[in-house]
Amino acid sequence: MPLYLVDDGSDDPEVAQVLAEYASRAHVERVDVLNKSKNGNLYRNMQRVYERLSDDTLLVCLQDDTQLTRAVTDADRAEIVEYLHANPGSAILSPAFQRGTISARALSDLQYDSAHHMYYFNRPSPKVAGMHYSDVAMFHVGRLRQAQWRFIEDEFANDKQARELFGQMAYLPCPWAMWVPNAPAYRNRAKTLAWRLGERWSRSGLYPFELMASAQVDAMRARDFEADKPVADRFLTLAGGRELPHPWAYDPLKRWRILRRLNEFEEWIKRVRKALGF
Numbered sequence: 450m451p452l453y454l455v456d457d458g459s460d461d462p463e464v465a466q467v468l469a470e471y472a473s474r475a476h477v478e479r480v481d482v483l484n485k486s487k488n489g490n491l492y493r494n495m496q497r498v499y500e501r502l503s504d505d506t507l508l509v510c511l512q513d514d515t516q517l518t519r520a521v522t523d524a525d526r527a528e529i530v531e532y533l534h535a536n537p538g539s540a541i542l543s544p545a546f547q548r549g550t551i552s553a554r555a556l557s558d559l560q561y562d563s564a565h566h567m568y569y570f571n572r573p574s575p576k577v578a579g580m581h582y583s584d585v586a587m588f589h590v591g592r593l594r595q596a597q598w599r600f601i602e603d604e605f606a607n608d609k610q611a612r613e614l615f616g617q618m619a620y621l622p623c624p625w626a627m628w629v630p631n632a633p634a635y636r637n638r639a640k641t642l643a644w645r646l647g648e649r650w651s652r653s654g655l656y657p658f659e660l661m662a663s664a665q666v667d668a669m670r671a672r673d674f675e676a677d678k679p680v681a682d683r684f685l686t687l688a689g690g691r692e693l694p695h696p697w698a699y700d701p702l703k704r705w706r707i708l709r710r711l712n713e714f715e716e717w718i719k720r721v722r723k724a725l726g727f
Contacts, residue, residue: 453501455480485571491584492600492607492668503652504591507713514632518546518685519661532565532619533589540592540615541685542567543583544626545695549682549696550703559620561674567619568679581618586624595606623669627681630697631656643712647701650708652693659688 452475456468468477471705480490480498491512499508507529511517533539535579560571569578584604596614603606611618633653647653661669661684671683677683682695702709 451476453498454478455490455498457490457494482625488704492602495584496600499590499593500587502590504594506590508588508590509586511585511589511626512628514634515545515626515628516657517625517660518627518658519666521625522666525621525623525625528566528621529587532567536565536619537592539619540589540596540598541582541611541618542587543585543620544587544624545583545585545620546624546627546679546684548622548628548699549680550699551680553723556678557682559678561622561678563674565619566622566674568622568674569617569619576683579618580608580612581616582608583618585628586618622674622679623666624679627658627685628699629656629658630687630699631701632699641712641715643708643715644701646711647705647708651698651701651704653701655692656693657688659686660686 452471454468454471454475456464456475456477456479458479458481459465459468468479471477495510500507529542532542547556555570558570558572559568561568582604584607587612592615598610598614601610631651631653632655633648665684669679682697687693698704702712
């Protein structure tokens with residue numbers, strides 16, 4: 450299984466060290482021409498890798514703030530192959546858990562389909578990404594290519610494209626990937642004062658998950674899928690016995706309204722300065 454690591458010109462010494470360590474067992478590529486959007490070269494990099502793969506390949510896209518939470522087994526692979534065989538119009542599946550911060554309304558919309566042994570959001574909205582597409586997902590390369598798919602520089606635009614070409618995205622009943630909580634992040638390679646304060650107040654840092662033991666995976670597979678939705682806080686634990694408040698946070702501004710308002714003000718000031726040529 451080939452592994453591709455595409456780096457957007459990182460100047461962090463630790464990132465450079467990790468990439469060097471992986472160079473002997475992965476395709477490591479550095480992209481120095483940066484896209485100035487908040488997602489950098491994400492979609493161009495996904496397109497670059499997708500174009501290199503054969504039609505019979507499943508492209509699994511993860512990011513630097515995600516991790517595999519357990520081993521992907523033969524049973525997992527068989528489940529995916531069986532689903533794709535039974536649903537020739539489908540091309541995108543999510544291997545990720547749901548965040549504990551998901552609203553009760555949204556979680557109730559995530560319904561288990563026993564016929565397909567998958568979850569779907571039963572009231573998809575064209576205004577919400579994640580119903581038909583996610584940046585962290587599995588893609589059937591041949592079906593993307595047949596539909597003349599191209600990754601667009603916006604998650605909502607990709608969701609709209611996926612809705613028109615493939616319909617609803619299926620969510621695996623027993624996920625094996627997740628965003629790590631409280632990860633530090635940048636927007637356009639910079640942080641507002643509000644963002645820095647939010648990260649400080651929420652103890653932002655590296656909080657990887659403990660890999661799930663076989664007994665935990667067996668219990669997850671044996672659960673009541675309709676009643677017990679795949680929420681990360683329910684099934685995963687942080688490595689090294691570390692603790693964070695539940696539900697785990699993925700946005701340092703979410704807990705504090707005053708920081709969200711401050712961040713909006715700072716972003717407004719940036720737009721005004723740009724419009725005035727400063």
